[in-house]
Amino acid sequence: MNPVSDHKSIALNSHNKADGSVWSLKEKFLLGLTPGGYLQAVFKNPVNWVLFAIFAIGLPLIAQRYLSGLGSVTYASNDYPWGLFLGFGLFGMVPLSASGFMLGTTVEVFGRHDFHPIERLALLNGLLGYFFAVVYLLVDLGMPWRIYYPMVISFGPAAVLFLVAWHVSTYLSVQIAEVAPAFFEWIGWLKAKKFIRSITLGLTIAGIILSTLHQGALGALFTYAPGKLHPLWYSGFMWFMFFCSSIPAGLSMVVVVSTICVRSMRWRCDENFLKNIGENTLGIAKGASLALITYLVLKVISVAHDNEWSYLLTDWGRYFLFELFVSIIMPLTLYTIAIKTRSVGLARFAALNTVLGIVFNRLNTAYIAFNWQIYQETPYWKEVMITITIFAIYFVTYRFILYRWPILYTWKGKK
Amino acid sequence: MERRSFLKGALSAGLAASVVKTEKSEAATFDGYPDGMGVLVDLTRCVGCRSCEAACNKEQGLPEPEKPFDDMSVFDAHGHGEEHAEGHGGGGKRRTDEKAYTVVNKYDVPGIDHPIFRKMQCNHCNEPACLTSCFVNAYTKTPEGAVIYNPDVCVGCRTCMVACPFYVPTFKYSSAFKPRIMKCIFCYDTRLKFGRPPACVEACPMGALTFGKRKELLDIGRQRIRENPGSYVNYIYGEHEAGGTAWMYLSPAPFEKVGFDTHLPKEPILNYVKEFLGAVPMVLTIWPALFAGFHLLATRKDGHGHDETSEEENS
Helix, strand or coil, X not given: XXXXXXXXXXCCCCCECCCCCECCHHHHHCCCCCHHHHHHHHHHCHHHHHHHHHHHHHHHHHHHHHHHCHHHCCCCCXXXXXXXXXXXXXXXXXXXXXXXXXXXXXXXXXXXXXXXXXXXXXXXXXXXXXXHHHXXXXXXXXXXXXXXXXXXXXXXXXXXXXXXXXXXXXXXXXXXHHHHHHHHHHHCCHHHHHHHHHCHHHHHHHHHHHHHHHHHHHHHXXXXXXXXXXXXXXXXXXXXXXXXXXHHHHHHHHHHHHHXXXXXXXXXXXXXXHHHHHHHHHHHHHHHHHHHXXXXXHHHHHHHHCCCHHHHHCHHHHHHHHHHHHHHHHHHHHHHHHHHHCCHHHHHHHXXXXXXXXXXXXXXXHHHCECCCCCCCCXXXXXXXXXXHHHHHHHHHHHHHHHHCCCCCCCCCCC | CCHHHHHHHHHHHHHHHHHHHHHHHHHHCCCCCCCCEEEEEECCCCCCCCHHHHHHHXXXXXXXXXXXXXXXXXXXXXXXXXXXXXXXCCCCCCCCECCECCEEEEECCCCCCCCEEEEECCCCECCCHHHHHCCCCCEEECCCXXXXXXXXXCCCCCHHHHHCCCCCCEECCCCCCCCCEECCCCCCCCCHHHCCCCHHHHHCCCCCEEEXXXXXXXXXXXXXXXXXXXXXXXXXXXXXXXXXXXXXXECCCCHHHHCCCCCCCCCCCHHHHHHHHHHHHHHHHHHHHHHHHHHHHHHHHHCCCHHXXXXXXXX
């Protein structure tokens, strides 16, 4: 399946070739293949054909959005100002990126070095998730060229989004710094790496603060709409529910990605990673299931706190209970069985369930249960297509980095 | 430090904190500038002639509508998604958009033999949700009572549209290079600033719109209800909704029957967000010490440096 193994390339993991000469940067980029061989490998992979098809339709649509306005690719709804770009791209991608701060905390703060093999993958997953949440934001903002305005031009410090803007941008820098060592090893810039290592603990703690606040802030954004969001989803402490649910979401996303890596990128994983991934997966499963229980309790308390039991008997209530079941109770049960039976496969399935479940919750909050008293919006096909296209770009970027930087393997050369 | 002086200090700090708190709670009940202007809309007088819509369109230089302002078939028109609409705007009605800052809708109310018309536009809240939710401070509540908007700093995030409990701000989705929020600004630049009523008020042939100081309008409203108790519902919509609005309404029919959201909170939307905003400084101050402490507790047995150990595991 992978382009490289077919073409007898080397799983490049050192500065030097077997004969002792140094790999050039170009060779590192092409994974040790000739340009022709690399292209051949690209076209041989059926996954790439699917990606090409998505780009062929999606990229022109993105161009249309920037040339003819948001109204040309969405329903231009004034009742639903935030559509799929934010509903999925921002509110969905950000919780899936909580992995960086979770594993960073586990390893660096709590000293659980047994999770070291998966730490870099978790950090990278965090960085890319945030980065692409910002890409989605750039598609959705009316005037994306002004994205830096809340930082330098005009301040609205009492607004929740002000906090999100500052924290996401700061955290993005923190995450770049956290992932940078892998890049520095690959490119051979070791002094910079040493400096970053020396400030790791500070970076990690900064990551915890920023994550707590802006994961929560995304939830707090909906407290601006107490009358528009259905009472079962709305809660005064929904900022805490958003934060709490981001923990299983982020943890599970690393498990999902690591599963894909082990299945389709085995050549790139080193023995240390492959040896530990099962144990790491079960360890993460424990963390994720604890967070899921907390989240479930919070959900129930939020209904009790506002005395919304009677809503549960309506159609909205049934939908709410359905969400509760498929996004919390089901993955929680699966995780529990997986931990009890030490089944890595089941834990991976539970992780996929959790990821989809939390995204489902975010879409319900931002889209379905929003404006519950008016009418239900369905996104325009072009909006769906652009959302898929950006996700495909995310996938390609993710894969590009995993093939090259020492994320799934340990750099053999000087580092 | 002596115990007594410590207690004194603690006490005065506590007092200071409570003073600060009182100030804050006063701010929470801010009910508008004392001389803020407003408009009282009397639904019993409106005949649905749409003169206000035409005047607004001209004053604000908005694009020509698809159907002229004397075409009354618009009252039966439906927009995208509106065929399902039942709650706000009441039964699939027109709403404000980038081409119209104000619209009039028609309602047939059981038990009343003629249709009721209701004008909608920005209500110019005392403590506007659009303003408090804006992260670049693009909105201003002027002492004259208008909520105005500055397109030069707006980023187009549209949080104001999510936050507005009245579904008023709209976005110029049709523009790729110069999009902006489009909403009624109480004719601030051209009229209100100079003490003149907005164009719609001046254009109304029925006297359905009364311009004046908000406080006096409340008196006028109460007086009308008192003098004609049979013609009005005993309620002034906007007196308390979302913390109070500059534009207020009198109606002959229950407000929920003529397109008003009667479940809106009586306090400013900002109050709902304060719970989170209050948690921010705590996380910022407590977290660093807490997690640095966890780190020291958790890693003591490895010695102090975690760098070396992890580096070794790396290689």
